[in-house]
Amino acid sequence: MMSEMFEYAPAPESRSAVRIEDSYGxxxxxxxxxxxxxxxxxxxxxxxxxxxxxxxGAEEVDLAVAAARTAFERVWGPMSGRERAKYLYRIxxxxxxxxxxxxxxxSIDNGKPIRETRDFDLPQAxxxxxxxxxxxxxLEYAGYGTTPIGVAGQIIPWNFPLLMLAWKIAPALACGNTxxxxxxxxxxxxxxxxxxxxxxAELPPGVVNIVTGGPQTGRLLVEHPGVDKIAFTGxxxxxxxxxxxxxxxxxxxxxxxxxxxxxIVFDDAPLDQAVEGIVDSIFFNQGQVCCAGSRLxxxxxxxxxxxxxxxxxxxxxxxxxPLDKNTDVGAINSAAQLARISELTASGEAEGAxxxxxxxxxxxxxxxxxxxxxxxxxxxxxxxxxxxxxPVLSVLTFRTPAEAVEKANNTPYxxxxxxxxxxxxxxxxxxxxxxxxxxxxxxxxxxxxxSPFGGYKESGFGREGGRxxxxxxxxx
Amino acid sequence: xxxxxxxxxxxGRPEPRGAAxxxxxxxxxxxxxxxxxxxxxxxxxxxxxxxxxxxxxxxxLANASWASRKDVRDAVVAARRAFGGWSGKTPYNRGxxxxxxxxxxxxxxxxxxxxxxxxxxSREAAEAEVxxxxxxxxxxxxxxxxIAQVAGAVNPVAGPFLNVSTPExxxxxxxxxxxxxxxxxxxxxxxxxIVTGNxxxxxxxxxxxxxxxxxxxxxxxxxxxxxNILTGPREELAPWLAGHMDVNAVDLAGASEELANACETAAxxxxxxxLRPAATDWSADPGTERMTALLETKTVWHPIGV
Numbered sequence: 130m131m132s133e134m135f136e137y138a139p140a141p142e143s144r145s146a147v148r149i150e151d152s153y154g155x156x157x158x159x160x161x162x163x164x165x166x167x168x169x170x171x172x173x174x175x176x177x178x179x180x181x182x183x184x185x186g187a188e189e190v191d192l193a194v195a196a197a198r199t200a201f202e203r204v205w206g207p208m209s210g211r212e213r214a215k216y217l218y219r220i221x222x223x224x225x226x227x228x229x230x231x232x233x234x235x236s237i238d239n240g241k242p243i244r245e246t247r248d249f250d251l252p253q254a255x256x257x258x259x260x261x262x263x264x265x266x267x268l269e270y271a272g273y274g275t276t277p278i279g280v281a282g283q284i285i286p287w288n289f290p291l292l293m294l295a296w297k298i299a300p301a302l303a304c305g306n307t308x309x310x311x312x313x314x315x316x317x318x319x320x321x322x323x324x325x326x327x328x329x330a331e332l333p334p335g336v337v338n339i340v341t342g343g344p345q346t347g348r349l350l351v352e353h354p355g356v357d358k359i360a361f362t363g364x365x366x367x368x369x370x371x372x373x374x375x376x377x378x379x380x381x382x383x384x385x386x387x388x389x390x391x392x393i394v395f396d397d398a399p400l401d402q403a404v405e406g407i408v409d410s411i412f413f414n415q416g417q418v419c420c421a422g423s424r425l426x427x428x429x430x431x432x433x434x435x436x437x438x439x440x441x442x443x444x445x446x447x448x449x450x451p452l453d454k455n456t457d458v459g460a461i462n463s464a465a466q467l468a469r470i471s472e473l474t475a476s477g478e479a480e481g482a483x484x485x486x487x488x489x490x491x492x493x494x495x496x497x498x499x500x501x502x503x504x505x506x507x508x509x510x511x512x513x514x515x516x517x518x519x520p521v522l523s524v525l526t527f528r529t530p531a532e533a534v535e536k537a538n539n540t541p542y543x544x545x546x547x548x549x550x551x552x553x554x555x556x557x558x559x560x561x562x563x564x565x566x567x568x569x570x571x572x573x574x575x576x577x578x579x580s581p582f583g584g585y586k587e588s589g590f591g592r593e594g595g596r597x598x599x600x601x602x603x604x605x
Numbered sequence: 606x607x608x609x610x611x612x613x614x615x616x617g618r619p620e621p622r623g624a625a626x627x628x629x630x631x632x633x634x635x636x637x638x639x640x641x642x643x644x645x646x647x648x649x650x651x652x653x654x655x656x657x658x659x660x661x662x663x664x665x666l667a668n669a670s671w672a673s674r675k676d677v678r679d680a681v682v683a684a685r686r687a688f689g690g691w692s693g694k695t696p697y698n699r700g701x702x703x704x705x706x707x708x709x710x711x712x713x714x715x716x717x718x719x720x721x722x723x724x725x726x727s728r729e730a731a732e733a734e735v736x737x738x739x740x741x742x743x744x745x746x747x748x749x750x751x752i753a754q755v756a757g758a759v760n761p762v763a764g765p766f767l768n769v770s771t772p773e774x775x776x777x778x779x780x781x782x783x784x785x786x787x788x789x790x791x792x793x794x795x796x797x798x799i800v801t802g803n804x805x806x807x808x809x810x811x812x813x814x815x816x817x818x819x820x821x822x823x824x825x826x827x828x829x830x831x832x833n834i835l836t837g838p839r840e841e842l843a844p845w846l847a848g849h850m851d852v853n854a855v856d857l858a859g860a861s862e863e864l865a866n867a868c869e870t871a872a873x874x875x876x877x878x879x880l881r882p883a884a885t886d887w888s889a890d891p892g893t894e895r896m897t898a899l900l901e902t903k904t905v906w907h908p909i910g911v
Contacts, residue, residue, distance in 0.1 A: 256763065272755075365876070368876060369873050369874070369876060372869075372872075372873035372876060373870055373873045376866050376869040376870050376873070377862070377865075377866040377869070379881075384876065386876070541875065556907065560903075560905045565903070566901065566902065566903060566904065567903070567904045567905075567906070568903065568904070568905045568906070569905075569906045570905060570906065570907045571907060571908055572766070572906055572907070572908050575762075575764070575766060575906050577760070577762035577763055577764070577768065579760045579761050579762050579763075579768070580760045580762050580768050580770070580904050580906070581760070581770050581902045581904050582904070583902070585775070585901050585903075586776075586853065586875070586876070587875055587876045589876065590876065590878050592902050595758070595760055595770060595902075595904075596758060597756075597770065597902050605894065
């Protein structure tokens, strides 16, 4: 997919920044411990096995929850907010200090471009700890009380492994809870590196416990009677199952689930900026983003021109080695996800959409999917309704603002939306009418620890980030 | 089945003033038919079902409408239809309408006292509950144009962006009217839901107070469908409401554990927000929690530049 205008020599980031062990244990009560079973984690860009990782079973989850309980009752719960804050500041600093190592490790284990891990995932993860550190001794001003809930069981996805860990652990710890966190099966390595960061920070044993494993480990954690709060980020299907599993247990629940975000471009939008925004909204992180702008709604009168510019821009994206600093589009995280993207995209074609991708050579090994634009999509098509979670944009058109609102809101999801127009009053009107937890106007995919994030409707409930994000970890 | 009442048609109302009409012949009182409240109208259940309501001494009071699953669906449709208009009104306007409801509630005070007494309360307790309900409603009315200032914020993000978080109503809320406090409890779950722009479907099994309350709402400029009230056994109606795919949240105040679990399981189907039942002193200061639990935080970003 190299444009004729530019040829870039490879500029690979060195793998020597990180040393990957042959095998990893679980992090329980401040120690790495082995489990009866293990599973491999692979580099999705090469399909090479990176390490064998312990799979936590019932016994190990028990130990982790018990360690978290003890730490909550004896150390972390009683500790003053001022002291907790200093631990979190320490963690933020160590993440900054080790950011190059962590960025390389994340790109290797996840497949995302080093440009993104280096410039987005790592700075955001550190910022999340820094922001929440400052809340730890100011909770009485936040309006949700100062009483922690207890032991939080946290399950995170593979799309932003370390950043999602930060979103979960930083507010939980700031509010005085202890955690048992399960990273995604395909991306456990940065969470295990974080365990080492906890040791460097001299965080008391048991405050953070990391249990690696698959869905069964997650189920054990959700159903464990010693857990007071479940926080889950992932698919809406699993979110539903978790909501049913906690019925009658008194456990608190926070869910951040799927999305099918509408990115709406009006005819008076600055088209070049909009094109950049659209590229960012659907090709950032290979489109494996819950708040991706996966439905482009473009006003009919500019659709042709916008699509021409969008295709031209998409053709300049560089797909390939995630560790190459020039890479824009990295590998899909797993074979299973690649299969899902391929199946859904094929269904779009079968249902009548027109499929376009730039000329693009895919590496022979690894999991790859070229940036794809589907035009002529109808609201009833699966590619307009179901979350693809890949670099696939479904394009629909509209004539009036009312029609744009109607189409944008015609989904069970409600996580994100985008609006592109130069007219201020239209931005404000659209922002009011869109039923989504975050609305980006003349920008897209912006995040900040001070900015609450979370969904309407089936995109989940509860917020992460900002003052509002503290509510999820306080008992009122 | 109607019981043999010595006082037919008392139905908790004050003794009819025309009881001793000219000539000494007793005047027969005109009774009220207790019906459902859906979309601003007072229909009977489409099923034609009704159930007998007796007072605390077992005397017949009324045949109340026994809502069906179809009535639940009709009520949700009415609530959804009303949502855009109600949530789109200015907070000031919603506050005015809620205050108007308090005025109507005050005016009906005597009727509520009698109905609460039929339910077994002493006159003093019934009067205290009515007073508290009016005051509670006025308190919530004033929140309409203040909650966003308390729950929202301009967030200091690390970049050239204006970033604003505002609370918005979650949508259609299904709720149970708490049994133990037929008027104050009903007011305490309903007012915090609608003051912020949500619309509601209420399942009430104290039909007298609930239906009279519906008459208050019907004469208060509240748009049709913002509040819909269904009477009938909650064990039957609530799970249907909790499982409805166009309801966004359920408030299970006053539900038994068994019913709450059934409703919560049904609610997971479309990931409703669920307010689980908790021991609640309805006379205590409610705080803002019942309002914020039914709000979504929307965060809007826009670049800053010239």
